[in-house]
Amino acid sequence: MPENGRGSEAPGRSRAPESFETFARARQRRLYRTAYLLCGDPETARDLTQTTLAKLFQHWRRASAADHIEAYARTVLTRTYLAERRRRLRDLLAHSRPGSRPAPEHADRRVTLLSALAVLPPRARAMVVLRYWEDQSVESVAELLNCSESTVKSQCSRSLAKLRAQLGEAHIYTTES
Amino acid sequence: MGDNMPEDDQRNALLVRDAMERTVAELPPVHDLVPTAVTQGRRRRARARLAIAAGIVCVAGAAVVGAVGLPAGGDGGTTVRPAASGTPEPSESPTPVQEPEAYRTPVHIEPTSDEETAMADLPPAERKQREDFQQRVAVLLDELLPDAVGLIRPVDLEVRRYQGETDDGKVFPVIFSVRPSGGGSGPKPCPDEPGALKGGSCERTTLPGGIEAISYRMLSDSPETTATMVYFSYGNSDVALTVTPDTNATTSAPVTSEELLAVVGDSRFLDLVRYADKNPMQESQISIAGD
Numbered sequence: 231m232p233e234n235g236r237g238s239e240a241p242g243r244s245r246a247p248e249s250f251e252t253f254a255r256a257r258q259r260r261l262y263r264t265a266y267l268l269c270g271d272p273e274t275a276r277d278l279t280q281t282t283l284a285k286l287f288q289h290w291r292r293a294s295a296a297d298h299i300e301a302y303a304r305t306v307l308t309r310t311y312l313a314e315r316r317r318r319l320r321d322l323l324a325h326s327r328p329g330s331r332p333a334p335e336h337a338d339r340r341v342t343l344l345s346a347l348a349v350l351p352p353r354a355r356a357m358v359v360l361r362y363w364e365d366q367s368v369e370s371v372a373e374l375l376n377c378s379e380s381t382v383k384s385q386c387s388r389s390l391a392k393l394r395a396q397l398g399e400a401h402i403y404t405t406e407s
Numbered sequence: 408m409g410d411n412m413p414e415d416d417q418r419n420a421l422l423v424r425d426a427m428e429r430t431v432a433e434l435p436p437v438h439d440l441v442p443t444a445v446t447q448g449r450r451r452r453a454r455a456r457l458a459i460a461a462g463i464v465c466v467a468g469a470a471v472v473g474a475v476g477l478p479a480g481g482d483g484g485t486t487v488r489p490a491a492s493g494t495p496e497p498s499e500s501p502t503p504v505q506e507p508e509a510y511r512t513p514v515h516i517e518p519t520s521d522e523e524t525a526m527a528d529l530p531p532a533e534r535k536q537r538e539d540f541q542q543r544v545a546v547l548l549d550e551l552l553p554d555a556v557g558l559i560r561p562v563d564l565e566v567r568r569y570q571g572e573t574d575d576g577k578v579f580p581v582i583f584s585v586r587p588s589g590g591g592s593g594p595k596p597c598p599d600e601p602g603a604l605k606g607g608s609c610e611r612t613t614l615p616g617g618i619e620a621i622s623y624r625m626l627s628d629s630p631e632t633t634a635t636m637v638y639f640s641y642g643n644s645d646v647a648l649t650v651t652p653d654t655n656a657t658t659s660a661p662v663t664s665e666e667l668l669a670v671v672g673d674s675r676f677l678d679l680v681r682y683a684d685k686n687p688m689q690e691s692q693i694s695i696a697g698d
Contacts, residue, residue, distance in 0.1 A: 287448025343426040390419040
């Protein structure tokens with residue numbers, strides 16, 4: 231697979247300590263993009279990115295000492311997303327919330343990547359984003375999500391087939407083209 | 408990525424990745440999230456410290472109670488020690504990060520009726536003035552209101568609207584309104600009749616500069632939740648600051664009348680009121696119902 235130009239991290243490279251601000255300013259856009267693919271809505275993605283950065287700030291000493299600070303940030307982002315989804319699900323089960331934020335509606339009525347991703351359960355969606363957007367190995371995704379490698383493989387394969395079915399053979403449309 | 412993947416999966420993965428690339432490429436640039444993240448992070452740290460301190464006190468208290476309750480001699484003489492905190496955090500220096508200029512991402516709310524017009528529909532200069540004002544208000548309220556109200560952000564629908572959102576997802580709508588009084592005589596005094604507030608409370612106080620302010624804590628939105636509000640007059644304006652409950656979580660506004668009166672008595676808050684009084688951004692009281 232070709233290099234995707236999203237900025238790469240050097241695995242195994244030991245890093246000099248970096249200030250939180252330097253790290254956060256350099257990475258916030260990338261985290262935001264990943265968050266957007268996870269939740270499919272710019273506002274929620276912004277909140278998710280901000281919460282992730284706040285958690286990193288809170289534990290900066292530990293985070294900055296990590297071998298792979300990017301991986302640390304990605305883990306915080308993904309787990310925060312999954313926790314938020316669980317919370318929302320609980321809320322939905324507990325109360326009917328007519329006033330809550332509606333599901334994002336994409337301007338284009340055509341099938342889009344985001345609406346295709348939206349049909350996946352949160353963990354499966356996270357696996358797809360981590361594997362195919364963040365280029366993470368099966369092992370890394372399994373570790374991050376506390377599941378087996380075979381689960382990651384089978385879920386990703388099923389999710390890809392679903393996405394393909396949603397998006398159609400000929401074209402994969404983006405949000406609004 | 409494609410190691411050991413079936414050919415079909417590899418082809419699908421390529422297409423999905425391509426779609427992802429194109430999807431994120433269309434995202435608009437995002438405001439700098441770092442300043443607000445720093446504020447939120449500091450708050451999280453403070454809360455974590457507080458929780459740990461409270462935990463230690465509880466454990467120590469339990470140990471003392473347990474020790475007193477134990478019979479003397481035998482095993483009862485063994486000291487029960489509070490568990491050492493294994494939490495690998497809160498001893499970091501609180502000031503390693505320089506305070507940047509804060510930006511609070513506004514909460515977007517669509518107008519729900521024809522009478523409601525969004526700030527987005529205003530002429531650019533007017534809109535910018537209100538957005539700047541909201542930013543200043545949000546940052547200051549964030550500093551002055553109790554942490555339990557959460558991170559304060561402007562609401563982009565109206566200049567007077569804000570909301571606090573806590574880490575656990577509670578949302579407390581906040582109104583800060585400064586509008587031409589239309590000839591009113593300021594806030595009414597607290598009612599003499601004890602039952603008039605139906606279990607609520609009313610306080611009157613004098614702010615710096617001799618400004619008379621009145622604060623209510625009253626049932627709002629449900630029989631179990633209360634809102635806290637302060638009213639006063641300033642220059643030619645009627646001023647209101649209100650924190651309302653999170654109706655979905657059935658949680659009262661986590662601020663007392665005393666705390667809200669302290670907020671409005673802060674000189675920086677009064678500076679904002681002074682600015683809004685000189686540069687009115689809301690319609691006069693006569694034309695808007697409901698506040």
